[in-house]
Amino acid sequence: MSLLNATQVEGGYGGMNILKGVDMAIDKEDIGVIVGPNGAGKSTMLKAIFGLVEVNGGDIQLRGQSIANLAPNKLVELGMGFIPQEKNIFPSMTVEENLEMGAYIKPQETARMLEKIYGFFPPLKEKRKQPAGELSGGQRQMVAMGRALMTEPTLLLLDEPTAGLSPLYMQEIFDRIVEINKAGVGVLMVEQNAKQALEIATKGFVLASGQNLYTDSGHNLLNDPEVAKSFLGG
Amino acid sequence: MNELVFFINKALISGAVAGSIYAIGAVGVTLVFSIMRFAHFAHADQMTFGALIVFFLTALFPGAGAALGIPTPLLMLPLAMLATSVLAIGIDKAFYKPLREHGVKPIVIVIASLGVTLMLQGIIRLFAGTSSRSLYIEESKAIFRLDLPGDLASRPLVITEPQILLIVFTILAVFGLHLFLNRTRMGKAMRAMSDNPDLARVSGIDTNKVVMVTWVLAGCLAAAAGTFLSLDVSLSPDLSFFLLLPIFAAAIVGGVGHPYGAIAGGFLVGYAETLSVFNWSVLLRPINHWFPEWMEIPRNLSLVGTEYKIVVPFFILVVVLIWRPTGIFKGKVI
Amino acid sequence: MLAKLFDKYPDLPLRELVVAALVLVALLFVFLSQGNAYSLRMLVEAACYAIIALGLTIQWGYGGQFNAGVMGFVALGGFCAMSFSMPVNTEFWNSDLPGRLGQTFLWGLVGIALVVAVSQVHRLGVPKKLRTILTIILALIVWMVFRSLFDPVTSAIESEVDFVGGLGMPAWIGWLMGGLLAGVVGYFIGHICLGLRSDYLAIATLGIAEIIKAFLKNADWLTRGTATVSPLPWPTPGPGELGFIWARSLYLVITAVMIVAIFYLLQKAYNAPWGRMIRAIRDNEISARAMGKNIEKRRLEVFVFGCVLIGIGGGALTSFNGIFDATGYLPLNHTFLVLVMVILGGPGNNLGTILGALLVYIIWVMSEPLALWIMQLFADLGSGAFGWDAPDNLSSRALQARVFVIGLLIVLVLRYAPKGLMPEKLKHIS
Numbered sequence: 002m003s004l005l006n007a008t009q010v011e012g013g014y015g016g017m018n019i020l021k022g023v024d025m026a027i028d029k030e031d032i033g034v035i036v037g038p039n040g041a042g043k044s045t046m047l048k049a050i051f052g053l054v055e056v057n058g059g060d061i062q063l064r065g066q067s068i069a070n071l072a073p074n075k076l077v078e079l080g081m082g083f084i085p086q087e088k089n090i091f092p093s094m095t096v097e098e099n100l101e102m103g104a105y106i107k108p109q110e111t112a113r114m115l116e117k118i119y120g121f122f123p124p125l126k127e128k129r130k131q132p133a134g135e136l137s138g139g140q141r142q143m144v145a146m147g148r149a150l151m152t153e154p155t156l157l158l159l160d161e162p163t164a165g166l167s168p169l170y171m172q173e174i175f176d177r178i179v180e181i182n183k184a185g186v187g188v189l190m191v192e193q194n195a196k197q198a199l200e201i202a203t204k205g206f207v208l209a210s211g212q213n214l215y216t217d218s219g220h221n222l223l224n225d226p227e228v229a230k231s232f233l234g235g
Numbered sequence: 236m237n238e239l240v241f242f243i244n245k246a247l248i249s250g251a252v253a254g255s256i257y258a259i260g261a262v263g264v265t266l267v268f269s270i271m272r273f274a275h276f277a278h279a280d281q282m283t284f285g286a287l288i289v290f291f292l293t294a295l296f297p298g299a300g301a302a303l304g305i306p307t308p309l310l311m312l313p314l315a316m317l318a319t320s321v322l323a324i325g326i327d328k329a330f331y332k333p334l335r336e337h338g339v340k341p342i343v344i345v346i347a348s349l350g351v352t353l354m355l356q357g358i359i360r361l362f363a364g365t366s367s368r369s370l371y372i373e374e375s376k377a378i379f380r381l382d383l384p385g386d387l388a389s390r391p392l393v394i395t396e397p398q399i400l401l402i403v404f405t406i407l408a409v410f411g412l413h414l415f416l417n418r419t420r421m422g423k424a425m426r427a428m429s430d431n432p433d434l435a436r437v438s439g440i441d442t443n444k445v446v447m448v449t450w451v452l453a454g455c456l457a458a459a460a461g462t463f464l465s466l467d468v469s470l471s472p473d474l475s476f477f478l479l480l481p482i483f484a485a486a487i488v489g490g491v492g493h494p495y496g497a498i499a500g501g502f503l504v505g506y507a508e509t510l511s512v513f514n515w516s517v518l519l520r521p522i523n524h525w526f527p528e529w530m531e532i533p534r535n536l537s538l539v540g541t542e543y544k545i546v547v548p549f550f551i552l553v554v555v556l557i558w559r560p561t562g563i564f565k566g567k568v569i
Numbered sequence: 570m571l572a573k574l575f576d577k578y579p580d581l582p583l584r585e586l587v588v589a590a591l592v593l594v595a596l597l598f599v600f601l602s603q604g605n606a607y608s609l610r611m612l613v614e615a616a617c618y619a620i621i622a623l624g625l626t627i628q629w630g631y632g633g634q635f636n637a638g639v640m641g642f643v644a645l646g647g648f649c650a651m652s653f654s655m656p657v658n659t660e661f662w663n664s665d666l667p668g669r670l671g672q673t674f675l676w677g678l679v680g681i682a683l684v685v686a687v688s689q690v691h692r693l694g695v696p697k698k699l700r701t702i703l704t705i706i707l708a709l710i711v712w713m714v715f716r717s718l719f720d721p722v723t724s725a726i727e728s729e730v731d732f733v734g735g736l737g738m739p740a741w742i743g744w745l746m747g748g749l750l751a752g753v754v755g756y757f758i759g760h761i762c763l764g765l766r767s768d769y770l771a772i773a774t775l776g777i778a779e780i781i782k783a784f785l786k787n788a789d790w791l792t793r794g795t796a797t798v799s800p801l802p803w804p805t806p807g808p809g810e811l812g813f814i815w816a817r818s819l820y821l822v823i824t825a826v827m828i829v830a831i832f833y834l835l836q837k838a839y840n841a842p843w844g845r846m847i848r849a850i851r852d853n854e855i856s857a858r859a860m861g862k863n864i865e866k867r868r869l870e871v872f873v874f875g876c877v878l879i880g881i882g883g884g885a886l887t888s889f890n891g892i893f894d895a896t897g898y899l900p901l902n903h904t905f906l907v908l909v910m911v912i913l914g915g916p917g918n919n920l921g922t923i924l925g926a927l928l929v930y931i932i933w934v935m936s937e938p939l940a941l942w943i944m945q946l947f948a949d950l951g952s953g954a955f956g957w958d959a960p961d962n963l964s965s966r967a968l969q970a971r972v973f974v975i976g977l978l979i980v981l982v983l984r985y986a987p988k989g990l991m992p993e994k995l996k997h998i999s
Contacts, residue, residue, distance in 0.1 A: 051437070077439030085437060091430040094423070101420075102427045106439040108420055148438065274768035330980045342635050342767040343983055346908070349637065349771075350979030353905060357973025365969075480779065483772045535720075536713065542787045549776040553761060556773070560765050 004029050004064060004187045005050070005156055011058030012049045018057060019045045021211040025189075027204065029155065032178065032188045034202035034219060036195040042211040043191040044086065047158050050189070051083045052076055063156070078106055082149035086160040086191075089145035092134025096125050099133045099144050103151030111151075118147040121180075139170035146177065150186075157181065159190035163197075175201055199223050238517050240383065240390045250509035251502075252398050252467060253481075255405040258501025259460040260478060261485035262412065262494050263453040269429035269492035270449045273341040276348040277326065278457055279475035279482060280355035281319055285458025286465040286474070287363055288315035290370055297373040308370045309400065312462050320454035326351055327450055352475075360472050367471030370462070397466035404459060409498055412452075416494065421448055429492055477545070481508065484548035488555050490562025499563065508547045511538040588924045588990050595931045609817040611934050616824035617886035619926035621903075622910040623831055623919060624878030629908075630917030630993060631844070632871035633851040634763070637771040640903035641778030642876050644895065645754060646747030646883025648785055648792060651735065651893035653743030654802045658734020666730065669722050676718055680711035723790040732793045740804040744884035751880025752873045754781070759872035764865055778904065785895035792895055799892035824885055828923060831878065835919050847871055848917075905975050906933060912982050914989050921991030936974070940967040 005027040013019035019042045027033045035043045048054040050061055056069040063079055073083070082103075091099050100118055104111045119126035122143040128136060133144050142162060149157060162178070163171040171194060179201050182188050192198035199205050202219030207228060215228055222228050260278065267275040292311035300307030330351055334344050379399075380391035416422040421444075428435040428445050436442050464474065485504045489496025516536035539546055555562065600608040621643060628634045636642075661667065688704040691697050726733060758777055762770040785792050792798065805823060808816040838844050850857040850864050858864055883903075887893055906929065914925015944967040982989070 053437075073436050074439040074441055077437075083437045085434060088431055089434060091427045091434065093430050094426055098423055098426075101423060102435070102438050102440065105420070105424060152439070274772060276771075330984070333984055339983075339987070340633070340767070342633070342771070343987070345768050345771055346635060346912075347980050347983050349905070349908075350976040350983070353901070353976025353979070354973050355976075357969050357971070357976060360969035361973065480772070480776045484776075487769070487772070536717075538709070538712065540787070543780075543783055545776070545779050545783055549773075549780055552773065552776065556761050556765060556769060560769075 003027060003062075004031075005189065006062045006065075007046075007050060007059070008061075009059035010046065010049055010056060010061060010069075012054050012056040013045065014054065019054075019211050020049060022059065023208065023211065024213055024216070025050075025206055027156065027187050027189050029185060029187045030182070031203045032182050032201055032219075033190070033204040033206065034195075034198045035189070035191045035206045035208060036199065037206075037208035037214070040210075041208040043208055044160055045211075046208065047083075047160050047189065047191050051081065051158055053083075074106070077152055077154075080152070080155040081158065082152060082154035082156070083158045084145050084149045084160065084162060086164055090133040090141050090148070093132055095130050096133050096136070096144055097129040100125075100147050100151055103148035107152055110153075114151045114153070118150060121150075121177075122147055138166055139173065142166065142170070142174055143177075146174075146181075150181065154186060156187040156189065159188065161191055161193055163192065163194055171197065196223065236383070237390045238521055240392060241517055242513075244390075244393050246509055246513045248392075248394055248398065250506040251402060252505075253509055254502035254505025255401050256460050256464050256478070256501075257481050257485045257505045258405060258498040259408060259456050259463075260482035261489065261497035261501045262408075263456040263460075264482055265486045265489070265492055265494055265497040266425075266449055267453050268486065269494075270425065270432075270446060271331070271335070271344075273331075273344040273348065274483065275453075276345065276479065277351040277355060278453065279478040280352050280359070281323060281454060281457035282461030282464070282478065283359055283470075283472060283475045284322060284355060284461070285315045285319040285454070286370070286461035286470050287359060288318045288458070289462045290363075290368060290465070290470050293370060293372050300374065306374055306396065306400075306466075307372070308462060308466055312459060315462060316455040316458040319458035320451040323450040323454035323457075324447055327446065332446075356472065356475070363472060365472055367469045367473075369469050370465050376466075395467065397463055401463040401467065404463065408456065408459070412494060421445070425449065480545060480552075481505075481548040484552040484555075488551060488562055490564040493562065493564045496562055496564035503563075504548050504551055507551055508544055511547045512541050512544055513537060584991050585920060585924075588921070588928070592924055592927045592931070595928060595935075599931060599935065606813040606817065609814060609821060611931065613817055613821045613824060613889050614886065614934075615927050615930035616821060616828060617882050617889060618907065618910065618930050619828055619923045620824070620831065620882030620885060621879050622882075622907050622914070622922050622926040623828070623835065624875040624880075624882060625907050626911045626914075626916055626919065626922040627835070627878065628872055628875035629911055630915075630922070631839070631847050631851065632868060632875070633767070634759075634868070634872055634875075635767060635771045636774045636872070636875065636879075637904060638774030638776070638778030639879055639907050640898050640900050641774070641781035642751040642755065642879040643883030643886065643903045644778075644781050644785055644898040645751045646744065646880035646885075647887030647893055647898070648895075649747030649750055649880070650740055650743035650884035650888045651792070651798050651801055653736050653738045653746055654740040654888065655735025655737070655798060656802075657737040658730060658732070661726065661730040661733050664730060666722065666726050670726070670733075673715075673718050673722050677715050680715055684708045684711055723788075726790040732790055732798075740802055740884075740888045744881050744888070747884035748877040748881035751883070752877040755873045755876030756869065759869045759876075763868045763872060778900070782895060782898055785898075792893065795894075795896060797892055797894040801888050801891050801893060803888060803891075820889060827881075827885070832919055832923065839919070843867075901972060901975065905979070906930075909975060909978055909982070912979065912989055913986075915991035915993060916989060917993035918989065918991045921989055921993075925990065933971075936971055937968070940970050943967075944970070 003026040005025070007023065007025040009022045009024060010020050011018050011022055023042070023046055025033070025035075025046070035046060037043050045054055049056050050068075052068070052071050052073050052075075059069075060067055061069045063076075063081065066079075068076060068079065071079075076083075091102060094102070097115065100115055101111055104114055107114075119129070124140055125143055125147060128140065133141060136144065146159075146162070159178070163174050166174065175197060178188055178190070190198070199219040199222055202222075205215070205217060205219045205222040206213060207215040207222065215222060215225065217225070260282065263281075264275060264278050267273075267278070289308050289311045292314055293307045296311075297307060300310045303310065330347050331344055334347055377396035379394050379396070381394070382391045414422075416426055424435065424440045424445050425448065427438070427440060428442060432442070435445070461474065464478075465471075481504050482501075485500035486497050487500070488503055489498070489500030514535055514537045519536065596608070596612070599611060603611075621639065624642075625636060625639055628636050684704060684707055687707050688700065690703070691700045695703075754777065758770070758773055762773045786794055788794065789796070803816070803820060805819040806816060810816070811819065846857070847867055849860075850867055854864065907926075910926040910929045911922055913929060914923070915921030
């Protein structure tokens, strides 16, 4: 049984289906990467999994239990974490308060998890009393990831974690994602920087017009001439 | 010196009283704004409602306070706070929440809040009539006259019991709010939701609960402000109407969604109002003989007449909207 | 039979016909129960409200702007109608008072010039902070001096000649000037608030309405304040010459012609490129902006145009009432009732707004005796069954019940019929 199993998902905003039957399966060991052209429904799929977009057809299961259209706070309790693409921190709150909000549903775990996150992202410990809005782009991304990891999720969803970051930080973030995955967290992310992302992906999903086009390991997709020609810029 | 005492009584103390009322009101408005993103026009009527509950309870048990040695209305205030909070939550559930879930523009909820204003005014006047009443039913308002030492001044400093209560309450409320927002989990959740509502939802914060707590806070503050104002002056159903503009001016001056800004804005508007209608010629009179003969000090030297008091908050509002729409402290939203 | 009719003519505007029929039935009821003179009066008032409601439907329906201070613009219209149409007060013009008043205003202009001059001293190398402080201090002093010059003149006017009187012009000039004045005030408010959050416009208009009312109420030299000015001349022969029914009918014709003219212009504007642009801005500001539209300017046009119509309607209403009483302008009657007319009739739908205005006004007028009757019924029941003493001020309390109903109506319409009885017709191009 997969950790996450989405079958024939249909959904979108206001009754208009952007997703027209998408399949996706992720295991604990997987780093899944969703790539595809603009408007393919990549972010929409991620949001549909996390209950932010209405699911009108198909099913989404977490460890065999249907989670379609559950509210986000329920999904957090079930062990999912979500990092939105932009606006993924609380800018006027301090770094530490940002992380505390991550553990909102498990207040008794806060102290232990804070130590763990600070160990994982040492720069955050230095800046813990600073408002998160004053940090640099890369550090903000760390705050965002730290916040999502505070509940020790088993599945982490990331919406374009490297958008707008410099190449240096981008590599850093990808390295972190691999580390997180090695610690036993399933990862599913949407990425524009498809090449680099597919290099660390165990599973790649190429979407177009709200449907699966190719599904394979990251390595195979990178080496597939069709995929490379159409979606990875040759 | 008498003139100075007059200035302290009529300007400094009055300004502090008005400022406290506006500050407490503006904090409520700004909290609702920062969580639900709409200007809640019915806030001032929740004040009247709270004061009215205090009035009814005091009329029912007029002697209750004397047993404990405090004014009865003060004893009834917590109950009125509870009632006003329940009312606020009920109004939200019945009228605002369905609209919010419908995804309407914020301005539609503003209009709905004006509808609620009318409903509350209608109900309040239906049951309580339109005349004004004193909250002191069996007790009398204690007035403290502090004589200045020596023969500096023949006039005493005058401050009344409700004014002291109000100022003490304001200080406690500000302090308590600060602790709540910075030290408690729920307070931090409120700040998180005001910072980034979507991320708050994604973090697992129960946004419905935050909304409820916001209404409770707003309701409690509204009931307190209404009660203290009614204690100081008297309870009249028209109370709310004259409060609306100063309170919103205070919230916007301080930066909407910014509780500390609202407090500063409240005192700014309160003092601006009081000092504008204050007759400055009183202060100039002692130095009258320094002026040349031809320069006679007019008898009334106030910036605006009392009948135009409402112009002051509006003027401040307009200046802020032109000069710095985010408010003195940077607010969340323009 | 009806179903057959609609099968045959699928384009028949069913909603419009039903609403119009409702209005007709209500009108018939009023005419039969209250008599012609009363009903005509109500109908003229309803027509004036329809003009005001058209102004608001432009702002709210076309532009998505919420004007919470309709009352203020109505009062401005009323003030102009009074000032321009009242006979000239010869006593005032023959005294030295106009000269003194003019002189004071001249001094005021000098003061403004002085303040403006000082606000520019930073060009001479004075630090900006110092300039700001100097300007504020000077503005305060100029204001105080102006007040000390102005107050004696106005008191003299009040004590010697009652008030400045009117200009003796036809009432319709007053209405147009009222529209103009409302438009000018609307321009300033809109200029400040339209670029900001939509809530701020509501707060600012609410405030300006109260300030306009406070000014008109307290400027006794200009408006006689609480002493009120009456009788205001009509643009048509008054009841004294023609009798109530004919005079009111004639007035009704004038207002009806105005409504038809405004309706025609609005319909044209709505379908013209200007109207399409306005709706594009309301529905999707970002894409309208991306298309390179000048959003701020269009918005300001909508707001000012709406205020002009509200001013004209206010002028017509005040002239018809025959009395200018600043305290008679109430947020409930002149702001919220109009709001109900617009949101119930269908914001953005001109015909819906007009029918909504008629329907709501008829219900409003008729609800007064109805509310009293219901209250009386409850009081009788109460005293009969429980020996409960009814409060003596029943009639004033019955009016408060109407306040409640208006509020309830607003929230219910917003919730269950957000597009009103007659929704704006969106043409889909297939």
